[in-house]
Amino acid sequence: MGFRFVREMNLAMLGKQGWKLFSDPNALVTRIFKARYFPTCSFLDAGLGSNPSFVWTSIRNSQSLIRRGARVCVGDGSTTRVWGVPWLPDTQNPYVTTPEPTYLTNPCVHSLFVPNTLSWDGELVRDIFNTRDANLIMSLPTSNRPVRDVWYWGEDMSGDYSVKSAYRVVSQGLSDERAVACDVVCPLCGVEPETIVHLFANCHFIHKCWSELNRCWRMDYVDSIDTWIGAVWSSLPREMIINIIDVCWAVWENRNQLVFNNHCMDPKPLVANALRFCSDWLAANALRETSTASHAAVSSNIS
Known part of the structure; x- marks a missing residue:
């Protein structure tokens, strides 16, 4: 239609x-x-x-x-x-x-x-x-x-x-x-066009974030986001993957803060805050699972 x-x-x-x-x-x-x-x-x-x-x-x-x-x-x-x-x-x-x-x-x-x-x-x-x-x-x-x-x-x-x-x-x-006028240049580095693969894999800003997460990582140029995600999923342990996801979320939030509010956090505190949030989230979920298990055990004993 x-x-x-x-x-x-x-x-x-x-x-x-x-x-x-x-x-x-x-x-x-x-x-x-x-x-x-x-x-x-x-x-x-x-x-x-x-x-x-x-x-x-x-x-x-x-x-x-x-x-x-x-x-x-x-x-x-x-x-x-x-x-x-x-x-x-x-x-x-x-x-x-x-x-x-x-x-x-x-x-x-x-x-x-x-x-x-x-x-x-x-x-x-x-x-x-x-x-x-x-x-x-x-x-x-x-x-x-x-x-x-x-x-x-x-x-x-x-x-x-x-x-x-x-x-x-x-x-x-x-x-x-x-029809909002948009600047195609990455707001974090101000050099290259902003794409998904650039933002999370090739940008100078994200390289500094990944260095804060693991200083031994090699920062090679990535052609596609699918290639980058596949490499992360296949070569890293679960805990590190969770940290990477959290940092990606923090980088995206930081990017939006810069675009809409003209405020940008440096890579070091950004990664620290992301990891702290991740740790708190995992702890809260573990506490909830423990509480649920205890409640189930008490209910079983009563019945």
Whole structure:
């Protein structure tokens, strides 16, 4: 089906139900949910409510998605507010950006028409709004006859909500959030590109860590992480393997501290802390096993 992110796919599918609650007020399901959860407002403004059902909680999660794609097609302008509603023909920002004058009280779009007509009052529009808003308003075609304002889905050419278009909107937003600029150079040595095999086998920093663990080790260049892991597993005793795993974990934590908090621990205290943690962890597990065995023995004697 072309879906890469399950959560985003689920949100797009929930959005289809949310869109129905928002755009079809006469539907039976809308009337039921509205009476229970948003009797005095629209679906987009609805709160979670008291003791909400799982279905309502799930559908309500699509509110932000619906807001991103919902647009108003202005008819007679009698139900669309000028400010705070996406009715301008701008895909990037369909909202009026001009600050609302204090002498206006949240007017509807029809107040911008010449009285008793469905034509824009150009003089009034340019007097109230900035150039950007005024040009967008004047570019909107008006109807020849009174028709009601209707909501449509702006992310699809048909104007109808579709799971495919909603998924595209959600996944694009996710891609933007995940598009974090990263430096490919290893933050610990600042010389070579950061890869897994470099970080744990070839970096100058990790060489110093392994020297703290065993000064007799040869630090040869390693081509792949699989080769390095295979050599460790096949040639070293279990206790040393545990220490290596713990040091790798400490090096990774140290690397993250340097990247995100600009704090880096030197190899010697880093290895010492890792080995201390390993020793404490093994001691705690041994104590738990001893306690479990003693408890089992006492239970056996009692029975």
